[in-house]
Amino acid sequence: MSDAAQSPPNGNDNAPAAEEQQLPGPGAFLKGVVGQPVVVRLNSGVDYRGTSCLDGYMNIALEQTEEYVNGQKTNEYGDAFVRGNN
Numbered sequence: 001m002s003d004a005a006q007s008p009p010n011g012n013d014n015a016p017a018a019e020e021q022q023l024p025g026p027g028a029f030l031k032g033v034v035g036q037p038v039v040v041r042l043n044s045g046v047d048y049r050g051t052s053c054l055d056g057y058m059n060i061a062l063e064q065t066e067e068y069v070n071g072q073k074t075n076e077y078g079d080a081f082v083r084g085n086n
Contacts, residue, residue: 026058027058030052030054030058030060031054033052034052034053034054035051035052035053036051036052037049037050037051037052038050038051038052038060038062040052040060040062040082042082045069045070046067046068046069047067047068047069048062048065048066048067048068048080048082049062049065049066049068050062050063050064050065050066050080051063051064057084058084059081059082059083059084060081060082060084061079061080061081061082062077062079062080062081062082063078063079064078065077065078065079065080
């Protein structure tokens with residue numbers, strides 16, 4: 001057996017180097033805002049403002065939640081749960 005360099009087992013000579021940095025995904029961002037005041041805007045345009053918590057499925061729980069429609073505060077909730085959906 002020779003000491004010559006061999007191709008990777010998958011045959012891909014253009015595989016990224018192990019040192020290359022990967023961009024963080026949405027999970028990393030969400031983990032970074034846990035415990036911080038956040039605004040969650042739904043597809044309907046309604047905003048929910050509160051302090052965020054997060055579970056393993058990227059569902060967002062808000063504490064001290066306020067609901068805003070067209071920029072006007074319309075309701076207050078103690079806790080609210082926004083189901084994550086990709």
